Structures are given as C-alpha cells and as structure tokens.
Amino acid sequence: MSQAATPMLKLTRKDFMSDQEVRWCPGCGDYAILAQMQKVLPELGIPRDQLVFVSGIGCASRFPYYMNTYGFHTIHGRAPAIATGLKISRPELHVWVVTGDGDGLSIGGNHLIHALRRNVDIKILLFNNRIYGLTKGQYSPTSELGKVTKSTPFGSLDYPINPIEIALGAEATFVARSVDVETKHLQETLRRAHEHKGSAFIEILQNCNVFNDGAWEPITDRATKGDHQLVLEQGKPLVFGKNREKGIRLGKDMNPEIVTLGEGVDTSQLLVHDETNPSMAYILSRLGPQFPTPIGVFRAVKRMTYDEGANAQIESAKKRLGPGDLEAILNRGDTWVVK
Amino acid sequence: MSQAATPMLKLTRKDFMSDQEVRWCPGCGDYAILAQMQKVLPELGIPRDQLVFVSGIGCASRFPYYMNTYGFHTIHGRAPAIATGLKISRPELHVWVVTGDGDGLSIGGNHLIHALRRNVDIKILLFNNRIYGLTKGQYSPTSELGKVTKSTPFGSLDYPINPIEIALGAEATFVARSVDVETKHLQETLRRAHEHKGSAFIEILQNCNVFNDGAWEPITDRATKGDHQLVLEQGKPLVFGKNREKGIRLGKDMNPEIVTLGEGVDTSQLLVHDETNPSMAYILSRLGPQFPTPIGVFRAVKRMTYDEGANAQIESAKKRLGPGDLEAILNRGDTWVVK
C-alpha cells in the first residue's frame, strides 16, 4: 500500500487510542497492558495502518477495540490461525495476537503451539490471570491445583499448564514473561518482541481483580517482589532478592539452587543468563515454588520464519518456472481439437 | 463388573487377536507394534474385558479393530478426550489410546497435551511415521523441514514438532520412545507404561513403507543402529556405539557432547540416566542431529491422577455431606405450600 506516501509524523500514545470506551472492570490489569502498548508503539516508528491486532474471545481479547489500528476480534481460541493466514499473505504487516490463558491455552492450545513451531512472524501476548474472566470465574489451565471456582466448588484436579514451558516445548524462537504492573519491563519486553523476527510469545501476568484478585501478589507487591521476581538479563548472573543478595546456581544433577551471596559465594558461581541456551530456558521455566519467578526473555534465537519461507517459495518458483501462465495450465496434458 | 468371577485363565497372544483381517499395507510397521502388544498383554494378567483400546483416525488408529478386547475407533484427533471420559467414570478399566503423528500432534495436539497435564491414567501410543498414511502421503507435524510430499511439492516450511519435547512440556509423568522393529524393547516399554500409574506417553517410531519408507532407517538398520540408537536405562551411564565405545557427557553451559570412551574418558564422567530428573529428560529429548536418538523412558515420576482425584472427590463429598438425597435438593431453598 501507499506506506511510503504517508508522511511519517511522530505519533503519540493518543494516536493509538481508539474512540471506543474501554469496557474492562475498574482496576483490571488489562488497562495497564493497554497503556504500555500504546506507549511503546509510537517509539517503533510504524504507521498505524501497518499494525493489526488479532484476538480471540475473553476479557483480554477485547484489546483490539481499544487500539486505533487495524483490529480483528475473532472467535475463541483461533486468533493464531487467523493471524497466520494474514501474515503469510501480507508479510509486510505487523501482526500482534492478544489472547488469554483460557483462549490461548485451553481451547486454543493447539493453534498456539503450531503457530510457534512454524515460527510465523507474529507477536503473541497471553494475558495470564489464571481464571476465565469473561465467563465469570471458572478455573483456567493455569489455575493452581485445588482451585475453588464456580465450576470447581470442591477444588480443581488438574495440574496447571506452564505457558513458558509449553512455548519452549514447541520450540518457539522468542519466549518471555512480563507483568501488567511492571510498566518499564513490560514496555521493554514488547519492544523486544517487536524487534524479534519470528514468532514471539509473551506471557503477561495480569490481575483479574474481580474473579482472581491477587493471583500474582507476591510478584507484584512492593514488599515481596524483591524476593519473588527474578529479572532475566542477557549475559548477567541470576541475582535477586530485595537487596540483590541472592543468586541461583546450578547444583548437582542439573538442579538449580538458591544461594546467598557473600557467604563464600560470589556472582561468578551463578548461572549466567543466556537467551540462546535451550537448557537454561527450560530450567528457568520450571523453577519450583521455593524459587523466585523469572521475568524477562527466556529464549531468543533466530530461524527462518514461515511467512518468509512461503513467500520465498513463490518467488523462487516464479524464477524457476516463469510467472504462472493461466492459459498454459488450462491446456496442460493431452489435448485434442474437435472441429 | 464381575471381574472376580472370571476364571483367570492364562491367556495367550492368540486370545488378543480379533476375528478381523488386518488391513494395513503389507510391510507396514504397524504389524510389528500390534504383535508386540498382543504378546505383552497376556503377561500382564488382565482379563480381556478390562482392556479398552481407543483410537482416532489414521492407519495407526485402525489398531483397535485387531485387538480382541473392547475397542472404540473414534474421530480424528479426539481419542484422548474420549478415553478421558471413559477412564474418569470407569477407573478400574485399562484404557489405551492409539494415535498417529497426524492424529495426535496435528488435529489432536491440544487433547494430547491436556490429557497429559491432567495425568489421566491412560496409555497413549503415538505411532510416528512422519507422514499422513491414510490420506495417502501428505507431510505431518513430525516431517522434517523441506519435506517434499503431495501437499508440499516445493518442500514443507514448518519446523517439526518433537513429540517427546511436547509431552515433557506438558509435564507428562511418563514419557518414552520405542521402535516398531525393536520387539523386546517395545514390549518392555509397553509393560512399563502399563505399570505406570498416570498418563503414559510412548512415541513409537514406525515405518510407513508406502509413503515414507526408511524414515527411521539409521535407527533401525542393523548396520547403523549402534551409532544411531541411545538406549536409556535408569541409573546407567549414557553409552552407545556399535561397540558401546561412545558416551554422552554434559559439557559447558549444559550442552551435551559425545565422547569416545577410553581416551582418558571413562563412564564415570558420563551422564547417568535418571528418569526422575526433568532437566535430563529435556536435554535428551532435544539432542541434535549429530547425536544418537534416545529410546527408552525419558521421564517417569509419580503424581495424583485425574481419575483418582475425581473419584476421591466424590467419595469425600459423600462422606462429608452424606450420600446425595434427591428429594432434599429438589426442595432446597425457600419453599411454600399452596393448598
């Protein structure tokens, strides 16, 4: 399209706000995520018309309505599939998918995995509030075992899915986690996702103050977050704690362990984060409950994207076989003439 | 049911063969798998009527027709869901699921993951021939990148799914791999799956001699398999090679490396297989192409099963609240009498 013709005005956050009143519950974590997105986008220098937000169904999935870009609020669980078709045929567009823990991991789990393994160049944001918000509070695939909800008055029985682990298992090329209220961190993570060429998966810990209030409190509360957040930084040792006094080391049998710095231990013995090391990402993805929760980029590696491949295949076929000749293929094979 | 009343005759392989003629192509790897199943079952001492084979659609999924047990050939991709309902409500039955790489990882990927994360006590056999057999040869989610098939005459573009890695990512409690033609190994693996309490996932490498002949040749061919198979044994170091002259050691940054035994290296430096160590299983699941292919049990851990939990919940509710009283719940809440 006429992208070049659009004068590249410097856009502001306001430019990305649509005319629709935001309909989330007051206090919902979704507001913060929306705000960070609207703040980051102007800095990326992409014209609004080149951006498309595709979502499924759920509270999170109302996101596109509030973005003054192109947007498609689709059906439950299928956004990655729709985004895939769009991105393959329109590789120049920037396609973001917004989904929830139910939308993306319950009904839509398979599409998510397949989009990731194909490495379609779309950015998938999974708002994880560990609950079904829009349907008024049933447990979700990320709810903790024994969760008492409307649909599980005696407690849930299924072991939760770990979104990061599943994404890694699908060999996603970019896997990260951030938090609704960590504004700077979230902005930075969104930017990283944008810069990554290939599928990017970000789990965003999000508070549903109506049906699952405080689900992430230890990680978000000022008082406790020092001990409960482990901020991953490429090339940096894994240090955390209120006063950054603790670290993580690889113990026997590849089991990670928490150590206190100073007592004969210094940062040189700690694991050093490496976004390209698959085992590292895996171990970090499943640190037990006694460990802090890692946020940041678990894995970032390069691989051909599906959309690149698909378009290159067409180009190379055209080069090799000449551009398609309709008359020729209609007349292919044995023909004869009746007079 | 009247299981106790059934005289426990010693069954033989023949007892497990149904009266239906087997309809796979001559030479198909499925025959060997069927044979091993029919050989193992008599040794497990389960009456035939306590066994149910549930399958989806595909060549592999014809399996139940040939077993003289209960069997349900369902629809494409959904066998784990059907088996889940059966097992929850009939926990005493032995429920096996047979699926293919298309059935189980393409259309049925999500059900597979959810069955595994729930740890429903069903045994899932995924016959991986890296192709769609029944629909005559399109590439499957496990086909190698660039695969030329009917549906991809210019080569496939998507990075294959690694079934073991996906199963581990779903936190399956039992994850193993075996091979159609490794009769003893396969029998042993089936037995282990049976003995495991919880979801068991076995990827069985299977040859489709019509549409993807030789897909596993390096691993199955006498001449090469020594170098290409890594047999996992609990508590044993990772040794392989024609003359068991090679081993696998953990190198820098948790990267595995191949070493030759003898040259200053002995087995004590090798990784020792531990089915309960998640990082071990993960690293083994994604050994690169220069490594041998592990077969055996990657992970085996214990966790409450969903079916146990569901039934225990009913029992405990009965204990706590007394057995359900229909009259009482019909009359619940405010009532009044009209005369």
Next chain:
Amino acid sequence: MTTHTETPPRPQVPKRTEELDEVVIRFAGDSGDGMQLAGMQFTNETAVAGTDLATLPDFPAEIRAPAGTLFGVSGFQVNFSSHDIFTPGDNPDVLVMMNPAALKVNLRDLKPGGIIIADTAEFTENNLKKAGFATSPLEDGSLAKYQVFPVDITQMTLRAVEGLNLNTKVASRCKNFYALGLTSWLFTRPIDPTIRWIEGRFKKTPELVDANIRALKAGYHFGETAEMFAVQYEVKPARLVPGKYRNITGNSATALGFIAAAERAGLPLFLGSYPITPASDVLHEVASYKNFNVYTFQAEDEIAAVGAALGAAYGGAIGICTTSGPGMLLKQEMINLAVMVELPLIIADIQRAGPSTGMPTKTEQADLLMAIYGRASESPVVVLAPATPGECFFMAFEAVRLAAKYMVPVIYMSDGYLANGAEPWKIPKVSELPQIDVQFRTSPEGFQPYLRDPETLARAWVKPGTPGLEHRIGGLAKEDVTGHVSYDPINNEKMVRLRAEKVARVAMDIPRTDVRGDPSGKLLVIGWGSTYGALVEATERVRAQGKSVSHVHLRYLNPLPPDLKEIIRRFERVLVPELNTGQLLKIIRAEYLVDAKGMNKIQGYPFKVGELMQKIQELLEE
C-alpha cells in the same frame, strides 16, 4: 440472628393499601450495583408470598462495565400476580433506577402513570452527561406523567450501616438491599426470605451480614415512615395448583433434571462441559452436587467436553454436555460419531443471540435447524425443547430417558431467557418421577453389537468390562447386526434408514398434543421453546375477545408429534411465531405443506404479549 435497633422508631404515618392483580417491576443500575441480586431476592420474596411470577434478567456482556454508561446498565424485571401469569410482562409498572443511565435505557418501556424510584445521589452532572441527559429528568418536569419518588438511596444506605466500620466503597455496595427493602415495603412483600439468604451467603463475613440486613430494613422502614409514600400495594397469592413450591430458574431446573434422571436410572452422571454464557450455570450447579454420583469435567474445549461425555456413555454412565451456539458447532462431529455408534448422549444447547459471538447474554431460538440438520450426511437425532423454566426439569429428565431407551443422541434446547428466568415450581415427588430402566447386556449368548430391540430398534448397551462381550465400534460404516466395518452399498442404505427409523419411533413416546383453545377453528398458533408464556397469554387474551385462535406448543421437535398433522388440518390458517427468521416454520411447511406464516423477532428479547396479539388479530381479520 442479628437484630438492629439503630433505626430510631418514627411516627407512623397512616398509609392506604391498594390491592393490585398484577405488577411488573424493573430494577436497573450499573453492572456492579447488584441489580440481578435485588431482582432475584424480590422474586423469591413474592414467590414465598404465594403469587405467580415470571422474570427477565437482562445484563450486559461486560463483567463490570464502567459506571454510569448506557451499555453498562444491568436490569432485572419481575412480574408477579394473583392469577396465573406466563411472561415477565411487556411493560413495567415500576422502575427502580439506581442511576441516570438506567433511567435513560428503561424509561421508554414504563407504562404511562408508572412509578419511578430513583437514587438521587447518582443523578450528578457527570452521570447525567454520560447518560445523555441535558438536565436532570427528576427536576426538569420531563417525568410529569409518572409518579416519581426521588430517594437518596446511597446516602441513606451509608447512614444505615454507620458504625460498622466499613469503608465507603463496601458500605455503599449495600444500596441494592436498601432499594430492595423499600420496594418490598411498597408491595408488601416479606423480607424474611432475603434476611435468611443474606445470612447464608455472607456467613464468613459477619459484618456484611449485618450491613446488608441493616440496609434492607432501613429501606423497608423508610417506606413505612416517609410521607412521600401514601399508598402501599398488595398482590394477593395466586390460586396455583396445590402443592409445595419453590422458585426456580431454567438452568437450575436443567441441572436438577439431569441429576434426577441419572438417579432414577441408577447410573453415574458425567457432565463434560466448557464454560459459555448462558450455559455455564448448569455446570456450576451440577458440580456442586458431588455427593451424588456426579462427575463434572471442565474440558479444554467443547470437542473434548462432548468427547469425554461420549466416552463416559460408552462406559455406561449418563453422558451429558452443556453449551451454547458457538460451542454446539464444535460438537457436531462428535454427535455424528454418537449417531453412528448408537450410544446415548445428551447435548444441551442453551441458545443465545448470534450469529458468531453475537449478543452472548441475550436470548434467541435460532439454533433449531442447526440442531436437526447441522451435521454432515444423514444424521438423525432427537430434539426436545422445554417451554418454561420449571419445565426444564422435566424435559432434561426426558432427554436422558429417551437417549437411554433408544440409544440415540438427544439435543435439548433451552435458551437464555429460560436459563436465567424464574418461575414458581411445584416440586415433584421423587417417587412420582418415572423410573429409567437401563438394562446393560451381560450375556454373551448370541451377542452381536448391532442386534436391535425389535420395538425401539435400540442396540444393546454393553459396558466395557463385561466378560465375553468384547467388541469394537467406530465411525466407519458398519454392517447390520455384526457392526463390522462394511462398505456394502445396500447395507449402507439399510443402516441409514434404520438410524432414521429409530429416531422416528421416538414418536411412540410423545404424549398427545394439547391444543389450548378450540380443537379446530380459524387460526392455529404453533410455538416451541421459551415463547410459551407469551403465546399462551396472547392467544388467551385474543380468545377472550371471542375470536377463534388456538395454540399448540411443541416440546418434541424431532420427531414431531404424530398427531400434529391432524390438528393442523382442522384450522384455516397457521401462524408460527419464533425468535428467529422462521425455522420451525420451514419444517412445518415442508412437512405438512401448509401455507403457515411466520412471526419473527430477532432482537435478543422475548416476544411481548402485545405484539403477538396484534399479529394474531391481523391474521384473523385478513
């Protein structure tokens, strides 16, 4: 029991009591204002007081839309009467409005001369603007033709709970109970049921028990004392059929119907479901009865939900799944498998307004053709639809009974209006419910998987785990009797026809069709599902004008009642009103070749009696 003496006794103003036959009240406010609760509790009070009633909850799809917006308004309408009633009423007599937006949205429906109770505290400039009022309607005279009672509900509530140490936010959340108390006084409804409910609900937070009861009573007493209210209204109990009653919603009745059926069959119940509005509450309610033999399984999606239910049915349980339109579409492939393997399976479709995500909290009855014809190839199933909230119990029960008797999938079609609507329900005695007689086959003697019962054509239900009956079933075409895979052309046609015939034979179980009104005449109105109440009322009223109109309401949509053909013949004209563009209409026309006309409404709301009457009168005059 908590008691309050904080409200100072006030001088009793002498009040007049007027008797009314029927009253329609609508409560409305923000989504967070607790209007659904107030409405439900009022319903319960008037139910206990013995009136007949019908309700229409009406809430937005947003969980808690921003305060004061038009799209965030949540309403609840209740109609109660000393005679039999069938609908929540076309137009309210009373509006209890918690803010300007609520008034804006609802005013157009209020009857001339109707009552408006409004919380003045919320009529701020800002709120008025959000609602699109230039000036306050409470002050600008625009409501002159109504009786307006401006009450500072918010302030009074805060005062009532003073001293309980609640913060203002929590305290002001009690205002729905204040409004309820006032309304209860105005219509002389007993507030004890509500007090009991509050005590149960907030058991774990005694301060909320206290606060809500205080607010309730304060509202009640305000009515008693305030001079503003000179008249109190009374609606006498209705002369319902004698018996013990409770109030019940359609979803609750559906849940209980399924549980009752499983109990009467002596089988475990397996409910596989994936949450979806407006079906989720059935799952919630069934899940709360775990001390019955009840498995509830929240699946990863609708396909797995119905798959698990089918797996359980295969294992010998009553396999059920509950969903709504978008979810139904995902189940059709599995239902087709159930058709082929001839296992009992119950699929409850609680219809909502579509297509696609549509208006999820609004009602519609447009899934009928999809239920009957929406599967690939020839795939007959039984389709049933209850007509009222209470009837959901019996039709849910019937769905299970027929599925087990004929070894066939049954689709049970409720809708959003039935699901959330309530009515007084004569509680059945368990002993009077039919026994569901399931005989699992256990004898290997001459066993064949597709041998059929000569009367019902049902094949035998065999539980895996039965020695000697090992066999295989599946979705491939199967040979008659043996069930072996077969591609024989003649056999295929035979099996297609057998499956159709089996469903056709369900007609044997359909009771004689009840014609309301004369058995023959000028106009026959045929309805199905939740339109029942409106159709009864409309046809009765037109009949009361001495005109010839009768009404037949179908609960069995596939197969159709065998006597329907004869009934239709006896009328000159046929009208089929539906909340869709004419779905049953198509079936009636194709089946009976009668030039039936449709009356169609696709607005997410039930029919109004008035609009139906008008159409009926038109047709009678043509």
Next chain:
Amino acid sequence: MTTHTETPPRPQVPKRTEELDEVVIRFAGDSGDGMQLAGMQFTNETAVAGTDLATLPDFPAEIRAPAGTLFGVSGFQVNFSSHDIFTPGDNPDVLVMMNPAALKVNLRDLKPGGIIIADTAEFTENNLKKAGFATSPLEDGSLAKYQVFPVDITQMTLRAVEGLNLNTKVASRCKNFYALGLTSWLFTRPIDPTIRWIEGRFKKTPELVDANIRALKAGYHFGETAEMFAVQYEVKPARLVPGKYRNITGNSATALGFIAAAERAGLPLFLGSYPITPASDVLHEVASYKNFNVYTFQAEDEIAAVGAALGAAYGGAIGICTTSGPGMLLKQEMINLAVMVELPLIIADIQRAGPSTGMPTKTEQADLLMAIYGRASESPVVVLAPATPGECFFMAFEAVRLAAKYMVPVIYMSDGYLANGAEPWKIPKVSELPQIDVQFRTSPEGFQPYLRDPETLARAWVKPGTPGLEHRIGGLAKEDVTGHVSYDPINNEKMVRLRAEKVARVAMDIPRTDVRGDPSGKLLVIGWGSTYGALVEATERVRAQGKSVSHVHLRYLNPLPPDLKEIIRRFERVLVPELNTGQLLKIIRAEYLVDAKGMNKIQGYPFKVGELMQKIQELLEE
C-alpha cells in the same frame, strides 16, 4: 523416446472390426494393482481419440488392503461413446479383472453377453478361496453366458520385461499396463498418450519407463496376434461442440477454477486446507502452482485452515478452504464469524458418504442442509454446486466471483463422484473468462466499515495497511454502518435482515433456469450436483418414449433461482432425486408448498440411469 523391438513380429491373424456406439469398461484388481492408473490412462486414450466419456473410480479406504481380499478390490469404470454421454454407465460391457476377488465383486454388474478379460495367473486356489469361489469360474462353466478371455497377464508381463534386470515384484507391477495395452487394442484406442505419460511419470527411473512401455505394447500386440481375439471394436469420435479439449477430473477442475478466478481478480490465492478424502487432491494440485500468486497452507486442523483463509481474506487475498463432511463441521463456527464480519470466503465441501467417518472413498450428496442451515443462529451464506467434473471449473470460479462481489462466504459443494470422475472438457480461453472486479476501498472520505453498496449490500473490502482506514471488526453484534459493538435490539434485527437480504440479492446473478424438455407438462425432475448426468440421460430416454418429463438442474442452492417458482407451477408433479434421504426435497416443499416426491439412494454410488427411468415412468403412470 524409447523403442522396443524385443517382441518378435507374429503372423497377423486377420481380425474383424465392429463399430460400437458406446462401451462401458470396468478395470478391477487389488488396491496395489494400479487399476486406477490403468483406468485413467484408458480414459485419456479414448478422450484423445475424440469420444465423449464419463468415469467412475471406486477404491477402498484402505491404502493397500491385503492382496486377494474382497474389501481390497479397487475398480475404475469408464464409459465412452460416439454420442454425448452423461454417466459412467449403469452396467459394464467389459470387465478387465486382475484376480478372483475382483471378478466376484464386479460380475453381478456385467451385462449379459459381456466380455471378461481375466488374469489367469491370479486364479490360484488360495485366491479363489479368499474370494469365496469353490471352483474357478474360468473353468467351471459358470461364466457361460459371457465371452471370457482368460489371459496369463502376469506371466506375459514378466516375459515382456525380461532382460531389464527387474526383480519379480517390480516387474509384475507392470501388469496393469499389459492389461491396458490389451484393452486398448481391443477397442482400437491409441496408446501414444499413455507412452508419453509413462515417459513423463518415470523420468527419473528409465528402467521403469522401459518396462511399462514394453508391458503396454506387449498387451497391445497380444491382442493383435492372439487368435483368441477375432473381433476388434471401434467407437467413433463423438460430435462434441467444436473446440480444444482435454480430459479433466472434478478436483482438477476445481483447483484450476480457483486459480483462474484469483488470476482474473488480480489477487493472490490463499488455500488453507487440512487433508481429507476426497478433497485432498485439490490442495495437491493448487500447491503445484506456486509460480502463480498461490499460497497453500496445510494447517493443523480444519479450524485453523479456514481461520487462516479468513485471515488472508481479511488481508485482501482470495481466501479458500477445501474439505469434506467431517471437516466441514469444524469450520462452521469460523464461517459464522465470516458471516458477521462480511468478508469473502470460499469453502469447498467435497462431499463423501457418512455420517461420521462413514465410507470416505464413496460419494453422497447429503451435506446440503448442513451447508445451508448448519450454523448457530441466523447465518445465511451462498451455496453453489457444480453438476459435472468439467463444470467444477466454472462453479469454483463463480464461487470466488460471488464471494468477492457480495462480501459473503460461499460454500461450494462438489462430491466424491465429481471429484474423481473425469470427462472431456472444452478448454475455455482465458480472455473469455469474466473479469473479477475487486475495488479495495482506499479513501478515508466518509468511510464507515459497514457502509453498504446500495445494489449488492456489500460492505467495502479494506486492506489492513491502508492509511486512514484503521478500524476494528469482530464477531459481536454490530451497529449498522459504523460496525461498533451494539446490543441494541432493533439494530440487531436490522443487521440479521440485512445479512439475509444480501444473500438473497445474489439471485440477481443467477442465470435463467434452463428447462431440459418441454417448459410445462406432467413431471418436472429437479436435481442438483453430480446427479446431473444420470438425470439428463434418464429424462431424455423417457422423453424419447414420447412421455412428458422435463428436467431442471440447480447450480444455485442458496439463494434458489428466482424463476424456479414459476417453472414448478407449470408441471403437475415434481420429483427430486438425490443421493441423500431428501434434502433439497425439504427445501422445495417448504419454499413452494408443492407435494414434490423424493427418490433417494444412500449407497455411496451415483444413480443408475435405469433406476431413475423406472421411478420416472412409475410416477408418470400413477
């Protein structure tokens, strides 16, 4: 070019040539015997020889069922003639049988006095037993009423390829070409097209080129020289409409139709698909044209396939998906979304015999009601169906054209018989194909997402990436013109009716209905889809007996042709023959209130002309 002189010249026995007007040949053998190939090549030969033709491939669902079994028999029937023909023929004149099982399965269909060519090598005791023959029919006199030619095809083939250093297994795989060669000689068909085909197909393995050509020629020469064959038959070219022809199957024509339409629209084609019999070949063929602007995407399931197609349509491509019954059911929720967001989307349902997995390789036309009504709520789409393999091209093209013109989903319904069946096809000139004129909106001036073209009611197609037109669409109910989310009741009804009206207006694009036979009379036969050929032939033959029967064939199933009502009025009776239990029948009855009768067959096979004639005659005599 490979030449062979290995076959020694034999003395020419003088042969008689008989001219025939029409011949039906059926090839059959094991699934591994290459009978589909032999049949297809014979078809090609006779096509090139200028006859008219029609084919019926018939293969099992098993890939390579065990040799010699009845269920493993794979057959291919071809009818060729010097006059216009429309069906593969009711009963073969000739059976080319590669083993006893094939003979067993096919003998019942052979015409009295028909020819049997059988490979004697396969009539072993073991094979006879598997086929259920006590003694060899080639020897026990049971085939006395036929002309039997026992030929040791296996042995002769092995001999023909001797010296090429092939192992026996590979060598004997050439026997289908031997049989083809022999049959080609017997019916004087040219074998050059087959030689060319072999050369192309086995390019990479020259020894197979050699072997197969040798086998082919050996068979041909055997006919020439063996005394057994005294007569050679000839079928003269048909007088087809002048033009350039090729042979085409329905699936091939469908693939080309889609590509042609995308080219004529100047847009990229995006085909999202998940493999399923009998639709997969469309995906395969489209995927081979990557030098066009063609994306093919093999998705993880049918939902993702249609989702990706819709995503591509949203992006401005021609979005198509191809599937069959079980897969269709999974797409309905996404189609509903497409209905709501009003984007063009083409869904091709290549119907197969069901329900459930059913008989995947057999044909049926029982998805019609599902296509029209199988979605939740009110969800109108356009439904089209081609009538012959060649017509698949034009209707696929038309599906794309209408979808883009009206911004609406179009369901295109082919079936297993059309998909695999072949006919001579007059190749259209590209320049004669309609231009598909797509105008993407680019001007922000007064833009609203749901502004409609006053004539078609289509909203504008806007490509993301267009500056100034940023907007949001989705599956929630939407406000007229603006497309904003709206729960307004009146607006909802308006939108439901607008979507219906848009589909209704497609009627403007439907050409006048062609009545074959008199424009009025006693009996009107209405058909749709692949039954065309059989209906034409049956009605023509009955008409030739001087009786009053006409035939209308519908390509537009929703909406129906506007002139159909008038046409129906002009006939006393209406018959609707279908390969289902009466689906179009229901629509015709409901729509036109005519007491139309059905003729129904659900056997996985097309109608035979004979059975249709009988039914028509019966109705005419009643």
